[in-house]
Amino acid sequence: DVKVTQSSRYLVKRTGEKVFLECVQDMDHENMFWYRQDPGLGLRLIYFSYDVKMKEKGDIPEGYSVSREKKERFSLILESASTNQTSMYLCASSFPSAYVNTGELFFGEGSRLTVL
Amino acid sequence: ELKVEQNPLFLSMQEGKNYTIYCNYSTTSDRLYWYRQDPGKSLESLFVLLSNGAVKQEGRLMASLDTKARLSTLHITAAVHDLSATYFCAVEETSGSRLTFGEGTQLTVNP
Numbered sequence: 001d002v003k004v005t006q007s008s009r010y011l012v013k014r015t016g017e018k019v020f021l022e023c024v025q026d027m028d029h030e031n032m033f034w035y036r037q038d039p040g041l042g043l044r045l046i047y048f049s050y051d052v053k054m055k056e057k058g059d060i061p062e063g064y065s066v067s068r069e070k071k072e073r074f075s076l077i078l079e080s081a082s083t084n085q086t087s088m089y090l091c092a093s094s095f096p097s098a099y100v101n102t103g104e105l106f107f108g109e110g111s112r113l114t115v116l
Numbered sequence: 117e118l119k120v121e122q123n124p125l126f127l128s129m130q131e132g133k134n135y136t137i138y139c140n141y142s143t144t145s146d147r148l149y150w151y152r153q154d155p156g157k158s159l160e161s162l163f164v165l166l167s168n169g170a171v172k173q174e175g176r177l178m179a180s181l182d183t184k185a186r187l188s189t190l191h192i193t194a195a196v197h198d199l200s201a202t203y204f205c206a207v208e209e210t211s212g213s214r215l216t217f218g219e220g221t222q223l224t225v226n227p
Contacts, residue, residue: 031213033214035217040125040219041219042204042217042218042219042220043159043204043206043217044217045214045216048214050213058214090158090159092159094213096213102147102164102166103147103149103208103213103214103215104149104161104164105149105159105161105206105215106161107151107158107159107160108158109157109158110157110158
């Protein structure tokens with residue numbers, strides 16, 4: 001089974017703090033994604049990566065950055081957390097759809113971040 | 117920009133009844149995915165639809181895809197309480213592996 005592991009299920013941080021959210025997958029997937037989920041807004045894509053050291057902006061990248069130094073690990077960084085970044089953050093991974101004819105995503109358990 | 121809309125967003129139904137959730141999308145795609153999310157949990161893959169006319173069934177759930185109409189449906193037959201969850205559809209952009217999600221349909225099945 002595919003396993004996507006997010007390092008922290010629940011975090012509470014203060015405004016202005018630097019926050020790291022870590023995600024590790026064990027299926028040798030090339031693609032990795034960070035989404036945030038908010039009530040009434042569904043899932044919105046923050047950043048994604050198709051390969052090591054590559055990153056692409058999603059729909060809402062402002063206030064976030066990412067790092068992908070190893071294939072299995074994709075980190076989301078909030079340089080200076082703000083209260084409007086309080087949310088559920090979901091990491092996902094997949095093979096390139098051109099390889100396996102499906103872009104099906106496999107999700108981690110989520111990290112619920114509260115910024116005070 | 118690809119837009120994905122689901123309706124209804126909230127659905128309360130009685131056990132034993134049938135209902136359909138709709139997923140419309142705005143640009144050409146022939147790959148659509150359905151996910152289930154239980155409260156406090158992550159998303160679990162339900163169906164992968166990869167071509168026009170694709171139909172998949174699992175238990176009381178059946179999903180279909182009409183790429184010409186840019187529409188997918190998730191049909192619930194004889195609902196049971198265990199189906200209570202939020203259901204998301206997601207559409208894959210033709211240019212790559214990126215998925216765009218709908219807002220989700222929160223389903224509650226009442227005894």
